[in-house]
Amino acid sequence: MESAVWPDLERVVYTTLNDVVCLTRAGDLVWTSTFEPHSDQPHGHRPGCALSLDGRNVWVYRPDAMAGRGGVAQWVVHDADSGATRLPRTGETGASSGPTIRDAPVRKLVP
Numbered sequence: 001m002e003s004a005v006w007p008d009l010e011r012v013v014y015t016t017l018n019d020v021v022c023l024t025r026a027g028d029l030v031w032t033s034t035f036e037p038h039s040d041q042p043h044g045h046r047p048g049c050a051l052s053l054d055g056r057n058v059w060v061y062r063p064d065a066m067a068g069r070g071g072v073a074q075w076v077v078h079d080a081d082s083g084a085t086r087l088p089r090t091g092e093t094g095a096s097s098g099p100t101i102r103d104a105p106v107r108k109l110v111p
Contacts, residue, residue, distance in 0.1 A: 002048040006055055013058050013080075015047035020060045022083060031083030033076075035062055037069055056080050 003014035011030060013022045018039055022030040039045065045066035050059045058078045066073070077087040 001046055002050075004049055004051040004058070006051065011080075013049050013051065015049050015060065017042070017045065017047065020047070020049055020058070020078065022058070022080070030081075031078075033060075033078060033083055033085070035069070039069055041066075051080070057086060058083075 001015040001017065003012055005012045010025050011022060012025075013020060015021075018035050019032055020035075021032045024030060035047070045063040047063065048061040051057075052059065056079070058080050060076045060078060061073070062069075062076060063073045075087075076085060078084065079086055
């Protein structure tokens with residue numbers, strides 16, 4: 001799906017259709033967060049992620065409506081070190097383009 005790499009190349013975070021995963025450079029698991037409920041839809045929803053400029057937060061885009069999870073698209077902010085949820089921010093529509101957060105200090109490092 002999508003991934004972001006820390007500037008020092010020591011960690012990577014990536015999304016799958018049902019998870020966000022953070023790994024070390026060596027491939028060791030740092031943390032993971034599962035999107036509930038599990039989606040069996042193979043197409044139509046593309047979770048994404050971005051790392052904040054200061055490297056302290058991971059912003060995760062969850063297109064829950066498109067995934068058949070109900071609700072609307074949302075951004076969830078995770079602590080980059082622990083994976084703890086800091087902030088869910090619900091989108092205004094279920095559109096696949098996702099909510100707009102103009103003030104989010106994020107940088108997408110890997111296409």
